[in-house]
Amino acid sequence: xTDNVVMTAMNHSSERPKAANxxxxxxxxxxxxHQSLFATRGRTEDMIPVAEMMDEIGFWAVETWGGATFDTxxxxxxxxxxxxxxxxxxxxxxxxxxxxxxxxxxxxxxxYADDVATAFVDRTAENGMDIFRTFDALNDxxxxxxVVRQIKKSGKHxxxxxxxxxxxxxxxxxxxxxxxxxxxxxxxxxxxxxxxxVKDMAGLIAxxxxxxxxxxxxxxxxxxxxxxxxxxxxxxxxxxxxxIEAGVDIxxxxxxxxxxxxxxxxxxxxxxxxxxxxxxxxxxxRKLATINGVLExxxxxxxxxxxxxxxxxxxxxNVLLHQTPGGMLSNLVNQLREMGALDKIGNVLKELPRVRKxxxxxxxxxxxxxxxxxxTVNNVLYDTPDERYKxxxxxVKDLCYGLYGKTAIPIDPEVQKKALKGYPRGEEPIxxxxxxxxxxxxxxxxxxxxxxxxxxxxxxxxxxYPVTGKKFLEWKYGRAEAPxxxxxxxxxxxxxxxxxxxxxxAGELVEKKADAPAKSDRxxxxxxxxxxxxxxxxxxxxxxxxxxxxxxxxxxxxxxxxATAPKAAAxxxAPKAAAxxxxxxxxxxxxxxxxxxxRYLKNVGDxxxxxxxxxxxxxxxxxxxxxxxxxxxxxxxxFKSGDTVAKGxxxxxxx
Ligand code: CO
Numbered sequence: 312x313t314d315n316v317v318m319t320a321m322n323h324s325s326e327r328p329k330a331a332n333x334x335x336x337x338x339x340x341x342x343x344x345h346q347s348l349f350a351t352r353g354r355t356e357d358m359i360p361v362a363e364m365m366d367e368i369g370f371w372a373v374e375t376w377g378g379a380t381f382d383t384x385x386x387x388x389x390x391x392x393x394x395x396x397x398x399x400x401x402x403x404x405x406x407x408x409x410x411x412x413x414x415x416x417x418x419x420x421x422x423y424a425d426d427v428a429t430a431f432v433d434r435t436a437e438n439g440m441d442i443f444r445t446f447d448a449l450n451d452x453x454x455x456x457x458v459v460r461q462i463k464k465s466g467k468h469x470x471x472x473x474x475x476x477x478x479x480x481x482x483x484x485x486x487x488x489x490x491x492x493x494x495x496x497x498x499x500x501x502x503x504x505x506x507x508x509v510k511d512m513a514g515l516i517a518x519x520x521x522x523x524x525x526x527x528x529x530x531x532x533x534x535x536x537x538x539x540x541x542x543x544x545x546x547x548x549x550x551x552x553x554x555i556e557a558g559v560d561i562x563x564x565x566x567x568x569x570x571x572x573x574x575x576x577x578x579x580x581x582x583x584x585x586x587x588x589x590x591x592x593x594x595x596x597r598k599l600a601t602i603n604g605v606l607e608x609x610x611x612x613x614x615x616x617x618x619x620x621x622x623x624x625x626x627x628x629n630v631l632l633h634q635t636p637g638g639m640l641s642n643l644v645n646q647l648r649e650m651g652a653l654d655k656i657g658n659v660l661k662e663l664p665r666v667r668k669x670x671x672x673x674x675x676x677x678x679x680x681x682x683x684x685x686x687t688v689n690n691v692l693y694d695t696p697d698e699r700y701k702x703x704x705x706x707v708k709d710l711c712y713g714l715y716g717k718t719a720i721p722i723d724p725e726v727q728k729k730a731l732k733g734y735p736r737g738e739e740p741i742x743x744x745x746x747x748x749x750x751x752x753x754x755x756x757x758x759x760x761x762x763x764x765x766x767x768x769x770x771x772x773x774x775x776y777p778v779t780g781k782k783f784l785e786w787k788y789g790r791a792e793a794p795x796x797x798x799x800x801x802x803x804x805x806x807x808x809x810x811x812x813x814x815x816x817a818g819e820l821v822e823k824k825a826d827a828p829a830k831s832d833r834x835x836x837x838x839x840x841x842x843x844x845x846x847x848x849x850x851x852x853x854x855x856x857x858x859x860x861x862x863x864x865x866x867x868x869x870x871x872x873x874a875t876a877p878k879a880a881a882x883x884x885a886p887k888a889a890a891x892x893x894x895x896x897x898x899x900x901x902x903x904x905x906x907x908x909x910r911y912l913k914n915v916g917d918x919x920x921x922x923x924x925x926x927x928x929x930x931x932x933x934x935x936x937x938x939x940x941x942x943x944x945x946x947x948x949x950f951k952s953g954d955t956v957a958k959g960x961x962x963x964x965x966x
Contacts, residue, residue, distance in 0.1 A: 316589065316590050317589050333591055334590045335562070336562055336578060337371050339564070341353065342376060343378065347575070348617075350383070351378070354390065355395045355398055364601060365602060368594055369592075371407075372409040373409065375410065376410040381772075381775070385772055386779045389797035391768075392418075393434070396435075407441035409444055410443060412444060412446070413446065413448070414446060414454040417431050422714060422715065422749065423746075424751050427771070429460075432461035433464075433465060434768055434771060436461075443470065448474065453716060454716050468506070470505060471502060472539075478634070480634065486720060489527055492509070493528065497531060497532060505534065506535040506537050508536075509539065511539060511540040511547075513544075514540060514542060514545075514546060514547055515636075516538075521551075522557045525553075529558045540575070542570070543636070545625075566603055572625050572626075578599060579600070609802070613801075613802065635660065636675050642684055643684050646688050646930075652691075655691050663683065668723075670686070670710060671718020671719055671721065673710075700726055705935060706934065713740045759777075772784065779907075892947040893961040897964040897965055898943065900963050901961055902956045905957050908928060908950045908956060909929050911948055911963070912926060913925050914945065916945060925937060925938060937962065942965075943966055946965065
């Protein structure tokens with residue numbers, strides 16, 4: 312069969328001929344679409360109205376799960392991730408489900424033990440998953456071994472990914488060249504891949520590189536070739552077309568409201584572009600339009616406030632300039648803003664390629680993009696002229712130890728040695744498959760969580776996300792009340808908000824009394840958080856109704872901004888700024904950044920030495936082991952596991 316795309320429709324015929332080799336389409340709206348544009352906040356109830364219609368389109372698959380969904384659902388939406396699969400499966404009767412699986416990282420940010428990985432894949436298949444799109448951030452396929460064994464055992468489709476990465480502005484250079492990708496595809500085929508996906512998470516792939524790559528892969532392996540390319544840089548539609556000309560089998564798209572920006576090309580223009588050719592998708596464009604109509608009217612109003620509308624451009628040319636993935640860049644900006652160091656962004660972008668190379672020229676994808684990004688920020692903020700890598704994150708230490716796998720080139724020996732000094736697992740890095748050094752985790756997790764986990768699905772939520780997973784299970788079984796921040800907003804709420812905005816614009820929102828009473832000493836100030844705005848409200852009790860004397864929106868504090876920023880892992884609740892520990896005398900350990908307290912490694916009364924790790928704080932999805940600033944005994948502890956803290960909060964006091 313020729314690769315050329317040719318017109319098969321007869322000019323005088325009104326009949327649409329069936330294409331000889333239709334391009335197969337996977338729809339990503341229900342996973343990557345809302346993950347890319349709406350901070351993964353899509354709720355199951357908002358997928359149901361279009362599910363049956365989408366099932367009629369003829370998609371090769373719909374992506375419904377994986378990536379950040381598992382995390383966001385239990386943490387921010389109070390939704391059981393397993394339940395979503397079972398619910399959607401009742402509406403999608405024909406179209407297979409696909410998920411994004413981070414190989415041995417599953418749906419989390421570290422390698423889990425083999426027992427957790429096997430149980431997770433088994434339960435995912437049982438709950439309705441059909442296609443397991445599997446990737447490893449380092450393209451180290453030893454991290455595939457355990458999950459692939461179970462995918463095959465469950466009789467499901469194993470799609471192997473090659474993370475697309477570059478060091479130059481084009482396909483080539485020392486590491487990420489054609490030979491590299493062909494070799495990776497052959498490895499995947501040897502592992503039994505049912506299809507092979509080029510995963511271009513950053514929108515790096517240029518149209519003619521896509522052509523060259525797909526041609527080479529089609530010649531090298533038998534498995535169908537699937538291209539996943541984000542729109543971020545603006546090249547994806549062109550790359551899709553060139554990939555089609557090179558004979559690509561499957562492409563990823565989104566329904567229009569979930570498309571473009573950092574998401575994916577839309578399906579409708581592609582379907583029209585291929586109409587009447589031998590690669591025609593065969594999709595009914597009117598059915599697609601009907602689905603978009605429902606989404607626009609019934610669903611998108613609830614999410615549009617999450618869209619990053621801070622700039623007018625829908626493309627981000629940073630990728631074209633310096634190969635920094637869009638999502639990673641916005642994370643860096645958020646992190647710097649939180650630390651009050653946004654002016655350092657230029658230094659960070661300059662330092663980034665150097666840190667990446669020193670850490671083994673890893674592809675930049677979750678979690679390596681965060682690992683490299685956060686470390687780069689740390690270097691820019693804390694390094695001194697005579698010492699680099701002063702504050703090394705726990706994840707960089709794990710990477711240097713080999714816990715993520717083999718990097719594309721060896722890690723800089725000096726950086727590696729410094730990172731592994733005093734590393735608990737040992738100072739000598741491993742070279743084996745990472746999970747081989749991990750102790751089984753499920754039994755331990757079961758003992759810890761007890762009967763709060765009613766079944767294996769619950770247990771896996773806890774095993775993968777111990778802190779937020781436990782919180783979720785407490786909400787699920789009524790042992791704790793879920794906060795208002797995790798509740799869904801309704802169309803009614805949206806209407807009310809729109810009305811308020813209209814009134815505010817017309818100057819009718821606040822009725823000011825000309826003769827406001829003097830403020831008494833009983834006046835109390837409240838911060839009211841509404842999405843990414845916050846209002847300071849002063850309430851003065853008068854005996855009858857409280858008089859609101861001020862309701863002016865003020866500049867958004869960094870912490871509140873990140874709670875709704877796309878892809879940021881900031882806490883949803885207003886952070887606690889002051890803790891009782893702040894009043895205790897002694898040397899204070901302050902939070903260097905806002906974050907989530909994972910655990911204290913010491914108790915009150917414990918002796919500590921300067922430089923010893925005392926508390927683990929999660930910020931920007933990275934765990935940071937914070938060390939004692941001096942010798943002494945712990946006099947006070949400010950928070951507990953699961954608390955969110957503001958920058959500068961007193962975590963503990965040493966005396
Ligand atoms: Co993606």
